Amino acid sequence: MLSNASKYAIRSVLFLAENSSRIQKFGAKHIATELEIPLHFIAKLLQQLAKAKVISSTKGPRGGFFTTEKDLKNNVCAILDIIEMGDVFEPCFMGLPRCGxxxxxxxxxxxxxxxxxxxxxxxxxxxxxxxxxxEEEGSYLSLKGIDFGNNSNP
Amino acid sequence: MLSNASKYAIRSVLFLAENSSRIQKFGAKHIATELEIPLHFIAKLLQQLAKAKVISSTKGPRGGFFTTEKDLKNNVCAILDIIEMGDVFEPCFMGLPRCGxxxxxxxxxxxxxxxxxxxxxxxxxxxxxxxxxxEEEGSYLSLKGIDFGNNSNP
DNA sequence: ACATAAAAAGATAAAATAGTATTTTTTCAA
DNA sequence: TTGAAAAAATACTATTTTATCTTTTTATGT
Incomplete structure (x- = not known):
């Protein structure tokens, strides 16, 4: 339903929303490591999002990607509009042309x-x-390094 | 979520379930036309399904694909097991490796x-x-040639 | 000014998915 | 018993998606 590109993009933006600010930026490398996704792939996606003003970025030393108050007013669909073309949820699950x-x-x-x-x-x-x-629900954007210690897999 | 191949396969099998019998077979061409899907593509899928005994087929003149009582005891997952590899619904919607x-x-x-x-x-x-x-719900496998006469598109 | 860190941009490669074409085999029916 | 219809099998092409690599540009701290 969502492409990998969309999934990566959404998780990245939500990561920035949780962790970044105008004075706390993150390079593509950091995000890639943190979310366990391919560096160059996410770099390109972040660039697209920055270009479209869904997130913010600055070049140079100490640069990186971040979200401003204004950026945070966007919604996830704004991300999908950039990454995907056309409505992701429009097509019928069974493939009927005019299902409704x-x-x-x-x-x-x-x-x-x-x-x-x-x-x-x-x-x-x-x-x-x-x-x-x-935050409130205790759900996760990445499970990297988290060991929940369920003894089902010894 | 489902690939085109899966969608085509499911619709085809359900079409056969509704219309075929041991004495009423359908060629790949008929099914392709009826469901508006690519002929050679569905032909290959039908062959796979027949080989795996999910549906039945006979060669030669008056031959074609059909479903027997036994075939109808299968479920949709049996189709997916042939067409897709691995669980289609297993992966997390957001892409988390161990989401649960x-x-x-x-x-x-x-x-x-x-x-x-x-x-x-x-x-x-x-x-x-x-x-x-x-049948009971009045839902459709194909909308080919059906005009619902909604005046929204003149 | 200069070296450097980082994003931006562009080119390309690999893999998966989708679709097409051709040939072979089987089976029915005349 | 032979011709044709249909599945079965094989091989191929195209497109899309995913991923990587290389170069260029920009900003910053010294």
């Missing part, structure tokens, strides 16, 4: 509410709010 | 119930039952 409420595919009534829920979040919830929710 | 209930990604609690619902259907509902449901 009136002429549904066999799983339309299962897929449709899910799409709405995720779209609601991505479209109407600011990056700032999304980021805050992540 | 204990260490969730930021959208885990939205995605998880959806995956369970669709997996329940694909895993535990027979093709026969799926097909029956399609």
């Amino acid at each position: 409420d009136e002429n549904p595919c066999p799983v339309h009534h299962i897929v449709s509410p899910f799409k709405e829920a995720i779209l609601e979040k991505f479209k109407h919830q600011s990056i700032a709010a999304f980021s805050k929710e992540i | 209930d204990e260490n969730p990604c930021p959208v885990h609690h939205i995605v998880s119930p959806f995956k369970e619902a669709i997996l329940e259907k694909f895993k535990h509902q027979s093709i026969a039952a799926f097909s029956k449901e399609i």
Whole structure:
């Protein structure tokens, strides 16, 4: 549903939202290491996002990527608009050309509410709010180096 | 989430479930036209499915693909097992390597119930039952030639 | 001014997915 | 028993996605 590019981009922006500021920037290398994603791949994505003003960046020594208050007013869809072309959630799960409420595919009534829920979040919830929710919920952008000590895998 | 190959395969099998029998077979060409999918592509997929005994086929004149009572006892996951490699629904929506209930990604609690619902259907509902449901619900495998007469597009 | 750190830009390569074409084999029916 | 219809098998091409590498530009601290 989401391409790797989108997943990487979203996680990176949310990472910046949680950790960066005008005086606390992060290089592509740092982000790549932190989120365990390919350096050059994420670098290009971050550049696209910066160019489109979804995030901010400065060149040179002590430069890097960061988010401003204004950046945080964006939502996840703003990211997807840059990375993907066309609506990611538009196409029918079963591949029917004109699947919709009136002429549904066999799983339309299962897929449709899910799409709405995720779209609601991505479209109407600011990056700032999304980021805050992540903290409150205790969910993760990266599991790097985290050992939850579940003895299921010795 | 599903590849085009999977979507084509599922729709084709459900089409056969609804329309075919031991004495009513369909050639790849017919199915391709009916479901508006590429002929040679679906032909290859149908061959794979027939080889794996998910559907049946006979060569020669009056031959074609069809489903037997036994075939209909399969479920959609049997199709996916042939076409895709690895679990289609396993990977995390956000791309976290070990996302799960204990260490969730930021959208885990939205995605998880959806995956369970669709997996329940694909895993535990027979093709026969799926097909029956399609008839009862009035949902579609193809919208070819169907004009719903909504005046939104004149 | 100069060396350096970092982003920006561009070129290219590898892999996966999607789709096409051709040939061979099987089977039915005349 | 032979011709044709259809699946089966094989080989190939194209496109998209993913990933890497190289060079250029910009800003900063000394």
